[in-house]
Amino acid sequence: MGIQRKTKSLQAVYEAFGDSNEALSVKMIRDRLGESVNKTTVYRLLDRLEEDGMVHSFSGEDSVTFYARCHACKGVSHDHNHPHFNCVSCDKVLCMEEEVVLPLSGKFKVTEARIFLKGICAECA
Amino acid sequence: MGIQRKTKSLQAVYEAFGDSNEALSVKMIRDRLGESVNKTTVYRLLDRLEEDGMVHSFSGEDSVTFYARCHACKGVSHDHNHPHFNCVSCDKVLCMEEEVVLPLSGKFKVTEARIFLKGICAECA
């Protein structure tokens, strides 16, 4: 069912993402909000936001879930098969706009690709 | 430094993988061994095996680490950039032999790719 009431916590969590394509973990979100919002609440808000297609989630490196605003998602088609990128210099996790070409294989019928790339981002290069 | 003594636990854990390219979590390994080997020991054995290039690890879906024997790794070059595949039917996690073409991008210098694919495996097709 997703979000039904526009609460202060919701506003705060959603605004933590700003306008960038940076992905955040729950810990990072709470750090930005000064821990003012309860941990459970943040998880639940993110769940609802994801249900409504406002954010998408994926798991980062150390078994931590990251969340990012949906920018490239055009309307109904919520395709989150785009790669995510981790800069080893500034450590930011970003959504890449590039579309992923699903690898074809004789043995496997691939329907979904989760791609996590590492390297150096534009800012750090 | 890796493995220095060939203990029964080591033998058991390593043999749990059999000869296949199936990846296992610590829980799956312990289930196969009837919980006979201590949890901490399994983690430490896998660490040592990985250090010695006998297995490699990667994180699966629900923030669980998977381990698999190194088959395709030719000698010194331990390239584990190969994709991993999760069959949604039998739920097995497998190593794919296919090489990954690192996506090029103007904005990002990609040096490492972690690719986790989902779909239907050959057995289940």
Next chain:
DNA sequence: CCTTTAACGCAACTAAGTTGCATTAAATTT
């Protein structure tokens, strides 16, 4: 057989994420 120390098992811990439940506060109704 004796010695050395890698490997082990246990208990206690950390960190991410979840659940149940009583309380609070948006949104709607009167």
Next chain:
DNA sequence: AAATTTAATGCAACTTAGTTGCGTTAAAGG
């Protein structure tokens, strides 16, 4: 504007993956 409804919140307690410290066990070499 006050009363009502119930979504959303905060808290405590929990689960699960993985780690650490430490005393004990058992490989491997002499």
